Amino acid sequence: MNRKRLLALLYQDIRFELRHGMYTVYAVLSVIYIFLLRSLPETIQSRIAVILLFSDPAVLGFFFIGGMVLLERKQRTLSALACTPLQAGEYLAAKSISLALLSLAACSIIVLAGLKTPISWGYLIIGVLLSSCWVTLVSIPFSLTADSLNDYFITAGGALLLLCLPLFDLIFSLGWKAAYLFPTHASILLITGAFRPISPGDTIYGIIYLAGASVLTWRWAAARLSARVLGGGDHED
Amino acid sequence: MITVKDLSFTYPGSKKPAVDGISFSVGKGEIFGFLGPSGAGKSTTQHIVIGLLRTYKGSAAVRDVEVRTCTRNLYEHIGVSFELPNLYTKFTALENLKFFSALYERPCRNPMELLEQVGLKEEAHKRVSDFSKGMSMRLNFCRALLHDPEMLFLDEPTSGLDPSYARVIKEMILQERDRGKTIFLTTHNMHTADELCDRVAFLVDGRIALLDAPRNIRMAYGSSHVRIEYRSEGVLHQQSFPLEGMGRNRDLLDLLEQEQVETIHSQEASLEDVFIQVTGRTLG
Secondary structure, three states, X not given: OOHHHXXXXXXXXXXXXXXXXXXXXXXXXXXXXXXXXXXOOHHHHHHHHHHHHHHOHHHHHHHHHHHHHHHHHHOOHHHHHHOOOOOHHHHHHHHHHHHHHHXXXXXXXXXXXXXXXOOOHHHHHHHHHHHHHHHHHHHHHHHHHOOOHHHHHHHHHHHHHHHOOHHHHHHHOOOOHHHHHOHHHHHHHHHHHOOOXXXXXXXXXXHHHHHHXXXXXXXXXXXXXXXXXXXXXXXXX | OEEEEEEEEOOXXXXXXXXXXXXXXXXXXXXXXXXOOOOOOHHHHHHHHOOOOOOOEEEEXXXXXEHHHOOHHHHHOEEEEOOOOOOOOOOEHHHHHHHHHOOOOOOOOOHHHHXXXXXXXXXXXXXXXXXXXXXXXXXXHHHHHOOOOOEEEEEOOOOOOOHHHHHHHHHHHHHHHHOOOXXXXXXXXXXXXXXXXXXXXXXXXXXXXXXXXXHHHHHHHOOOEEEEEEEEOOEEEEEEEEOOOHHHOHHHHHHHHHOEXXXXXXXXXXXXXXXXXXXXXXXX
């Protein structure tokens, strides 16, 4: 991976997100979430905050990456990038990092302005960054093949909905052990750790499982990007 | 620089090959034109040679390396301009060029100088969304030249340009050739090909029907006659004479001496005439 290219692409992606109004959309949503949290009784604030942070700002990559890639396809800039030395890994890293930073900024602002209780920032940062990267990477292959934004939301949304089954476990306190098989359960655990203590086992499981899932998803997304956009020649000299 | 042998490619789900056993080579410092109607296989061939389609049969080598085994480092050495603009529309012309410059290891040309050359200096800070198609195409062309590559792949480089800017782009292409660059030009514009190309290949249904220098083609397929239009007693007449022995042709010499000659044209064929004659197709 070339650091100069990665930084150039990261800077470009952040400006792309800004100019296509993604930061504005999220600023408005964050204000709504802040008012929502502040209107809740303190006893349920942190529980609702976990559900809210996981289901939207932490996974905003799902919502935005579809729009970004479809815009790139519409403007045909993906074909232009395919004819540069850019590597699939650099493209995926720039997209994941730019959206993870936006996720973290949104979550931090919501927590700071919406909650009165102190939180554990380490868990919030790790949980949000890993969750956002994983969700963005899962969503990219769908965005490369979707015919439209609706098509993307149906295909990628369907897949993500299945992966988010542990959210029901959290909402209805089912104690469902099979939830540990889902990377989303790892996300929920780490974000929960920001608001109340979780066991060291759950912490280690959360970080390793989510990081491992991100690595596997990275490989899948890189293979799809390489085959569909970069012509399959995605390897270093 | 480019060597293609028995190259074939069939798109998944299609029974008919898009490219069917073609062979050609392009030398350093040559402008090679690939001509044919839409769907002839021009773009498919270009996509194979630039490494975007790698499941081909036969051989396609660029800089002596088989394309299917090339790394992404290949793009340090080639510049590609597609038929349609592919630019970040919410970014200015200069921002687009600066971003793409940052993706190359090799030193890049000054974006402002390139913009000035194609007449876009005043629009450097304007967003591409406010550009006409012609302006976007000129910017596309700049991007292909940005990293000063050894080879240029240009797909319809004058498409959508008015005649004055088409002339500017053609001059720049010739300058690149003079600097030793190899240029692979895909077009259905026979006039552009005739003006620019050292050699052209006619492509129809994925096969090369004819390959030679434009002049050789025009001479081989044209008529070796000269046609003279003259006015006699207020009426316009025309008459053809063989080129061979023209200086001794008494009838021709009498006509030139006695009549009011208005035009004299040798009757070599145009590339378009030959294309229709050889392939039985028109360009569209």
